[in-house]
Amino acid sequence: MKVSLFISCFNDMLFPQTGRAVVSVLERLGHEVAFPLEQTCCGQMHNNSGYGPEATALMRRFADVFADAETIVCPSSSCVVTVRVAYPRLAAATGDQQLIARIADLGARTFEFAEFLVKKLGIEDVGAYYPHRVTYHSTCNSLRGLGLGDAATRLLSHVRGLDFVELPRADECCGFGGTFAIKNADTSIAMLTDKLAAIRGTQAEICTAVDNSCLMHIAGGLSRERSGRRTLHLAEILASVEGGVAA
Amino acid sequence: MSVDSPGIIVERAFPAAARDALRDSQLRRNIGKATNTIRAKRKAVVAEMPDWQDLRDAGYAIKRDTLRHLDRHLLALEASVTAAGGTVHWARDGEEANRMVGDILAGHQAKEVLKIKSLTTDEIGLNGALSARGIEPIETDLAEVIVQKGHDRSSHILVPAIHRNRAEIREIFKRELPDTEHLTDEPRDLADAARRYLRQKFLTVPYAISGANFAVAETGSVAIFESEGNGRMCLTLPRVLISIMGIEKVIPRWADMSAFLQLLPRSSTAERMNPYNSVWSGTRAGEGPEEFHLVLLDNGRSDVLADEPARDTLNCIRCSACLNICPVYERTGGRAYGSTYPGPIGAILTPQMNAPPSPADSLPFASSLCGACYEVCPVKIDIPRILVHLRGKVVAARGAKTALDGEALVMAAMARVFENPRLYALAHKAAAIGQVPFIRDGAIKSLPGPLAGWTAMRDLTPIAKQSFREWWKARDR
Numbered sequence: 001m002k003v004s005l006f007i008s009c010f011n012d013m014l015f016p017q018t019g020r021a022v023v024s025v026l027e028r029l030g031h032e033v034a035f036p037l038e039q040t041c042c043g044q045m046h047n048n049s050g051y052g053p054e055a056t057a058l059m060r061r062f063a064d065v066f067a068d069a070e071t072i073v074c075p076s077s078s079c080v081v082t083v084r085v086a087y088p089r090l091a092a093a094t095g096d097q098q099l100i101a102r103i104a105d106l107g108a109r110t111f112e113f114a115e116f117l118v119k120k121l122g123i124e125d126v127g128a129y130y131p132h133r134v135t136y137h138s139t140c141n142s143l144r145g146l147g148l149g150d151a152a153t154r155l156l157s158h159v160r161g162l163d164f165v166e167l168p169r170a171d172e173c174c175g176f177g178g179t180f181a182i183k184n185a186d187t188s189i190a191m192l193t194d195k196l197a198a199i200r201g202t203q204a205e206i207c208t209a210v211d212n213s214c215l216m217h218i219a220g221g222l223s224r225e226r227s228g229r230r231t232l233h234l235a236e237i238l239a240s241v242e243g244g245v246a247a
Numbered sequence: 248m249s250v251d252s253p254g255i256i257v258e259r260a261f262p263a264a265a266r267d268a269l270r271d272s273q274l275r276r277n278i279g280k281a282t283n284t285i286r287a288k289r290k291a292v293v294a295e296m297p298d299w300q301d302l303r304d305a306g307y308a309i310k311r312d313t314l315r316h317l318d319r320h321l322l323a324l325e326a327s328v329t330a331a332g333g334t335v336h337w338a339r340d341g342e343e344a345n346r347m348v349g350d351i352l353a354g355h356q357a358k359e360v361l362k363i364k365s366l367t368t369d370e371i372g373l374n375g376a377l378s379a380r381g382i383e384p385i386e387t388d389l390a391e392v393i394v395q396k397g398h399d400r401s402s403h404i405l406v407p408a409i410h411r412n413r414a415e416i417r418e419i420f421k422r423e424l425p426d427t428e429h430l431t432d433e434p435r436d437l438a439d440a441a442r443r444y445l446r447q448k449f450l451t452v453p454y455a456i457s458g459a460n461f462a463v464a465e466t467g468s469v470a471i472f473e474s475e476g477n478g479r480m481c482l483t484l485p486r487v488l489i490s491i492m493g494i495e496k497v498i499p500r501w502a503d504m505s506a507f508l509q510l511l512p513r514s515s516t517a518e519r520m521n522p523y524n525s526v527w528s529g530t531r532a533g534e535g536p537e538e539f540h541l542v543l544l545d546n547g548r549s550d551v552l553a554d555e556p557a558r559d560t561l562n563c564i565r566c567s568a569c570l571n572i573c574p575v576y577e578r579t580g581g582r583a584y585g586s587t588y589p590g591p592i593g594a595i596l597t598p599q600m601n602a603p604p605s606p607a608d609s610l611p612f613a614s615s616l617c618g619a620c621y622e623v624c625p626v627k628i629d630i631p632r633i634l635v636h637l638r639g640k641v642v643a644a645r646g647a648k649t650a651l652d653g654e655a656l657v658m659a660a661m662a663r664v665f666e667n668p669r670l671y672a673l674a675h676k677a678a679a680i681g682q683v684p685f686i687r688d689g690a691i692k693s694l695p696g697p698l699a700g701w702t703a704m705r706d707l708t709p710i711a712k713q714s715f716r717e718w719w720k721a722r723d724r
Contacts, residue, residue: 177615
């Protein structure tokens with residue numbers, strides 16, 4: 001299948017290794033990956049912060065850039081939720097019937113990476129090898145926005161050598177929430193503190209998830225703790241094979 | 248915040264109020280323990296219902312259809328209450344409602360009045376208004392007694408004294424209630440002290456005020472669901488009963504009650520049914536109050552109704568499931584929200600009841616948009632969606648006021664950058680260079696300005712030297 005990768009501005013600049021891992025897994029599975037270079041940002045931050053007109057402009061741009069894409073895959077559930085849930089509302093507010101139809105079609109073609117593998121392709125074993133103790137934080141957007149269910153943990157269950165340990169209260173927000181982490185820093189940190197304690201309790205070396213934004217927040221706290229524990233995007237675990245990361 | 252003023256006037260912005268609350272370890276422990284307990288219980292009793300999602304749909308449908316023809320249903324309610332021997336009063340705002348209630352009581356030369364726990368009366372500051380006219384309101388719900396006698400404000404919709412532990416309650420009772428010299432902090436002993444105090448009031452005060460969980464347009468019936476039975480005492484013993492309800496509390500038909508009788512108790516107290524469900528229709532000779540008044544309160548609700556993306560706010564049946572599930576509420580407690588209505592529902596309802604600019608404008612931002620509140624809401628209020636809508640209104644109002652708003656400038660600049668891939672690539676380069684002075688051991692540990700909040704307790708991931716698109720281009724060659 002020909003897959004168009006939407007990397008997200010956040011991953012592009014801060015976590016390019018996640019993008020390389022996605023390419024590696026998709027190519028290993030025999031898919032052809034395209035990367036439209038005109039892409040930038042879906043507008044999530046603008047939309048969530050109350051900047052609707054700016055978000056609408058970025059939505060139009062996104063729809064143009066991916067107009068010819070058959071399937072769009074993105075390793076960030078919050079960006080996919082923006083495309084699938086926020087875009088139709090932004091489009092509806094314009095009253096432009098043609099745009100509304102284009103956006104509905106766009107949402108139906110856009111998938112989060114783990115969702116794409118498990119729900120669209122029906123693949124749970126991607127042939128990965130990762131001999132570490134791993135716990136999984138189900139990010140709010142993947143859990144409630146996408147309804148990802150157990151897709152990510154199914155993928156993890158087929159990774160050879162991986163010792164999976166469930167995270168207590170995994171479904172509770174880590175406290176990131178985009179600009180919330182800055183505007184309400186004290187509350188955000190209080191939420192993070194409890195999340196870190198839960199991760200510590202699992203004795204896992206790695207906390208994984210399908211959103212680098214939440215993981216960056218968690219990693220920022222883990223790094224201050226100097227516990228040696230760290231975070232890693234699910235795609236990077238799935239890209240790992242015997243002898244190291246393929247990407 | 249004055250305990251006598253209307254409960255929806257927010258005096259401090261959320262981040263500052265939350266900072267104080269977060270410092271109070273006792274408060275955090277009390278609230279964390281209480282919310283986690285009720286959350287687990289709610290989950291268990293909801294899981295017993297195989298048709299829970301259908302019930303939510305039914306509750307939502309009834310609310311949506313009612314609100315669409317609210318005018319008609321309210322007129323029908325007025326007609327049936329009047330036919331049943333009651334009197335209906337229409338109040339535009341809290342001040343008007345308070346005056347109406349005060350006038351009715353003053354007409355009877357009332358000096359004291361019993362009160363059933365009611366958020367609506369707290370919203371309009373009824374207690375303060377009555378006290379000012381020399382009429383003493385007497386709360387009868389145990390938790391409200393603790394709040395009232397503690398000269399305090401409620402911190403939870405359903406459990407107003409959730410922030411108090413039993414040692415604190417003992418101190419309040421010893422100070423305020425008669426015959427409490429030997430009071431211990433055993434729950435039974437505390438309840439007995441409150442009961443002795445309340446019994447005396449029930450048997451001597453012939454006036455009572457209630458809120459309403461629902462009112463049925465078809466029959467003119469008003470309903471109160473409660474746990475302690477104090478409400479029932481107030482509804483049956485007094486001669487004069489005044490009920491105050493927000494106009495959104497009307498439901499068209501008697502049959503509509505069945506969905507809410509299932510949704511409300513399981514969502515709020517995690518009970519299969521409330522111990523006391525009281526319904527009264529007007530007056531009846533020789534039974535219950537001789538005089539019944541129903542005050543229909545708008546107080547900004549019509550404006551909420553007119554704002555289509557926010558309209559579902561009025562679906563709320565005040566169950567508090569959203570408070571109990573909310574990770575922000577769990578850490579900060581209710582008083583950080585500065586209003587009768589705390590938690591996620593308060594974060595959308597309160598700002599709609601305060602004219603901007605107001606500290607209440609900070610409330611739509613007091614959420615990580617995690618969506619847990621929407622998931623548990625028995626009447627399917629998409630709270631995150633409404634939060635985002637209200638954020639848009641705050642931003643638009645601010646933008647019109649000042650062109651030199653730091654955040655607005657940053658957002659506009661970023662939108663321009665994202666509009667243009669060349670600018671975007673340049674911005675990446677600039678940021679990768681600009682961050683260099685802040686990087687220590689591969690992480691950013693301290694940042695100036697508005698980003699300092701991030702690095703107070705968290706490291707920040709530096710921007711990658713090679714972006715993904717640069718890697719892709721190099722690989723493509």
